[in-house]
Amino acid sequence: MNLAVKTTSPITVPKLIYDVLIENQQDGTVKAILLGLPDCQGSGNTETETIEKLSQSLQTRLETAKIVTLEIEAPKVENPWMKIAGKYKDEPQFDEMLEYIEEYRRELDKRR
Incomplete structure (x- = not known):
């Protein structure tokens, strides 16, 4: 099995795009959850405040982590x-x- 990990150069930083679930809570606050990383959340009184907090939470997390693209060759299966x-x-x-x-x-x- 061939395995390739693609990493980006620290000089060129691509923009990262994430899908976010935004929910209005019963207490009047707003909660945002990063889809794919459910433990990365933000909450606040407005949607804008909530997204800012979520963004800060994600940026903090990415300071000690990195995102790579994993490319795996499909196993060869005989027809x-x-x-x-x-x-x-x-x-x-x-x-x-x-x-x-x-x-x-x-x-x-x-x-x-």
Whole structure:
């Protein structure tokens, strides 16, 4: 299995985009949860305040962590049809059978 980890250069910092769930609470406050990182949350009296707190929380967390892209090659799986591929190549009646199938398909096409 090939494994490649892509990291970005500290000189070029790409913008990170996150989806955030914002919920109004029964007590009148607003709660924001970073989707994919449910322990990264913010709350406040307004949506703007809540998002600012969530952003600060995430920035604090990312100071001691990093985000990488993990690229994994899919495992090589044998195609199950390959076990029977070519099975009838030396069969003397194979061509006759193919002609029969083609004729049958032409008949079906005429009926349409």
